[in-house]
Structures are given as structure tokens and as C-alpha cells.
Amino acid sequence: MDASAVSQTGDNKSKNELYRPFMCSIEFVRPLTHTEKLFKLIRLDGQPFGHKPGQFVQVSIAGIGEAPISVSSSPTRGDYLELGVRKAGTLTGAMHELKVGDVIGLRGPFGTFFDTEAMKGRDLLLISGGCGLAPMRALIQYVEDCRDYFGKVTVLYGAKSPDDILYKDELIAWQNSDNLVCRYTVDNVPQGTCWDANVGLITELIPPLQIDVPKTVAVVVGPPVMYRFVIQELNSKGVRDKNIIVSLERYMKCGVGKCGHCTIDHLYCCIDGPVFSLKEVAGLKGAI
Numbered sequence: 001m002d003a004s005a006v007s008q009t010g011d012n013k014s015k016n017e018l019y020r021p022f023m024c025s026i027e028f029v030r031p032l033t034h035t036e037k038l039f040k041l042i043r044l045d046g047q048p049f050g051h052k053p054g055q056f057v058q059v060s061i062a063g064i065g066e067a068p069i070s071v072s073s074s075p076t077r078g079d080y081l082e083l084g085v086r087k088a089g090t091l092t093g094a095m096h097e098l099k100v101g102d103v104i105g106l107r108g109p110f111g112t113f114f115d116t117e118a119m120k121g122r123d124l125l126l127i128s129g130g131c132g133l134a135p136m137r138a139l140i141q142y143v144e145d146c147r148d149y150f151g152k153v154t155v156l157y158g159a160k161s162p163d164d165i166l167y168k169d170e171l172i173a174w175q176n177s178d179n180l181v182c183r184y185t186v187d188n189v190p191q192g193t194c195w196d197a198n199v200g201l202i203t204e205l206i207p208p209l210q211i212d213v214p215k216t217v218a219v220v221v222g223p224p225v226m227y228r229f230v231i232q233e234l235n236s237k238g239v240r241d242k243n244i245i246v247s248l249e250r251y252m253k254c255g256v257g258k259c260g261h262c263t264i265d266h267l268y269c270c271i272d273g274p275v276f277s278l279k280e281v282a283g284l285k286g287a288i
């Protein structure tokens with residue numbers, strides 16, 4: 001299969017929907033780590049979000065600005081959005097001050113998504129690092145909810161340290177689930193921290209895997225430094241670029257292909273991505 005993602009560029013949205021935020025209320029907020037919080041949002045107008053795993057939204061707070069954030073929940077869980085947000089600067093810092101009942105704006109969902117139709121019948125190898133688990137969680141939830149459609153499902157996750165692990169409870173639940181194989185690791189364990197799981201880079205989790213190469217689709221989402229080494233390990237297992245899907249992050253402004261801030265060679269990350277087949281971007285300067 002050439003697992004190229006299907007593009008949802010917003011072409012089917014009216015201009016109003018592309019540019020004007022709709023209002024959402026915060027249903028709950030919970031800390032994920034010392035720098036990340038999970039927000040659950042519902043639309044005030046009762047309209048469906050219409051999101052797919054892998055897409056992102058533009059979060060907007062009046063008087064402050066906008067930021068692209070991946071949708072972290074699957075549409076199979078209901079008509080709400082969950083966003084896992086790292087406090088990085090102005091907008092995300094303001095988001096971290098929000099409370100249940102506060103109202104914010106959203107535009108989207110935007111961008112390409114993980115093509116779950118094309119993944120049906122395939123073994124899935126879902127590899128994420130750091131904040132990459134945010135969009136990957138939406139796909140994992142989707143796969144859990146439509147489990148019969150997929151072959152063997154393996155989830156690999158890497159974080160810098162035990163304190164940086166996102167969705168810890170869910171990782172443990174996935175590890176204990178009969179429906180999928182889940183392994184996670186941390187780069188370092190600070191002295192005095194209690195930790196009885198793997199220590200080492202995420203790449204070290206790949207060589208021991210038994211992979212049915214022709215049947216496998218790998219999905220990779222993580223910090224820029226992770227891609228090259230994970231892809232090398234996958235290639236050395238025999239997984240070819242056309243069966244590797246990546247989600248890439250670029251600095252974005254408009255989110256709808258108008259401002260040119262997010263270019264990767266001739267592609268716009270916001271409308272041609274963020275989800276790409278590796279085959280599509282492997283040769284492009286600065287993509288990986």
C-alpha cells in the first residue's frame with residue numbers, strides 16, 4: 001500500500017469557517033506533567049467538530065493570539081476535542097491559566113489525517129516521542145475502538161525522563177491490554193527517581209520487534225531529532241518509506257495555506273500535511 005494521507009485542506013469549508021473562530025467551552029482541565037495540561041472542549045453552537053486523528057486546530061484567545069495544537073482524542077469517543085498542551089510561550093501560557101467553564105476560540109480542524117481506511121487489515125507500528133503522543137493518542141484511541149479492522153498493533157513511546165511521560169495512566173492501560181502491545185522508555189532517570197521500566201532511546205525498542213514487513217504500516221510522530229534515527233531502524237528492519245507515515249511540525253500562522261510560514265520545499269505543512277507519507281517528503285530539503 002502507498003499509505004499516502006488524504007488531504008483535507010479546508011476546501012469544503014466556507015471562508016467564514018476557515019478564518020473565523022467558533023467558541024468552545026472547557027469541560028475539564030488536568031495536568032499531564034509539570035509543563036503539559038489536557039483540555040477537553042465542546043462547541044457552544046452544538047455543531048460537530050468533524051475531526052479525524054492526525055488533524056490540528058488553531059486555538060485562539062482574544063487579545064493574545066493563536067497557536068496550532070494537535071487533536072489528541074478520537075472522534076469515536078464522542079463529539080468533543082481533547083488537546084494536550086505544553087506551556088511554551090504566550091498563547092500556551094495563557095491556556096494553562098484557563099479553568100473549567102472558560103470559553104476560547106477554535107478554527108479547524110485542519111490538515112491531513114492518518115488514513116485509517118488505508119490502514120485496515122494492516123499491522124500498525126505506532127511510534128511517538130515526547131509531545132508526539134498527543135496526535136498519536138487520537139489514532140490509538142481510534143484503533144482501540146475499531147480494533148477488528150486492524151492486524152497486530154504495537155505502540156512504542158519515548159520520553160526524556162519519567163516526569164516527562166504524557167498520558168501515563170493510558171500507557172499503563174495499553175501495556176496491560178490484550179488488544180495491543182505497548183512499550184515505553186525514558187532517555188534518563190534522575191537520581192532518586194523510582195523507575196522500573198526501560199531506560200534508553202526509543203530506537204532501542206525497534207530491533208527486538210518481530211515485524212511482518214509486507215503487512216506493516218509504521219507511523220512516526222515526535223521531536224525533529226527522532227525521525228532520522230527511527231526511520232533508519234525501520235528501514236533496516238525492511239519497512240520501506242512508502243509504508244512509513246510521519247506527522248511533521250512547522251511554525252504556522254494561518255493554518256490554511258495562505259501565509260507561507262510553514263513551507264517544506266514546495267509543500268505547505270498546514271494543508272499538504274501535517275501527516276505525510278515518508279515517500280512524499282523523504283527527498284525534500286529540511287523535511288526530516
Ligand SMILES: Cc1cc2nc3c(=O)[nH]c(=O)nc-3n(C[C@H](O)[C@H](O)[C@H](O)COP(=O)(O)OP(=O)(O)OC[C@H]3O[C@@H](n4cnc5c(N)ncnc54)[C@H](O)[C@@H]3O)c2cc1C
Nearest residue numbers: 056067068069070084085086088089090091092134250251
Ligand atoms: C501542526 C502542529 C501541531 C502541534 N501540536 C501541538 C500539541 O498537540 N501540543 C503542544 O503543546 N504543542 C503543539 N504544537 C506546537 C505549538 O503550536 C507551539 O508550542 C505554540 O504555537 C507556541 O505558541 P505560544 O504563543 O505559546 O508560544 P510563542 O510565545 O509564540 O513562542 C514560544 C516559543 O515556541 C516556539 N514555537 C512557536 N511555534 C512553534 C512550533 N510550531 N514548533 C516549534 N516551536 C514553536 C517559538 O519560536 C518560541 O521559541 C503544534 C504545532 C504544530 C505546527
Ligand code: FES
Nearest residue numbers: 253255259260270
Ligand atoms: S500556516 Fe500559513 S501557509 Fe501554512
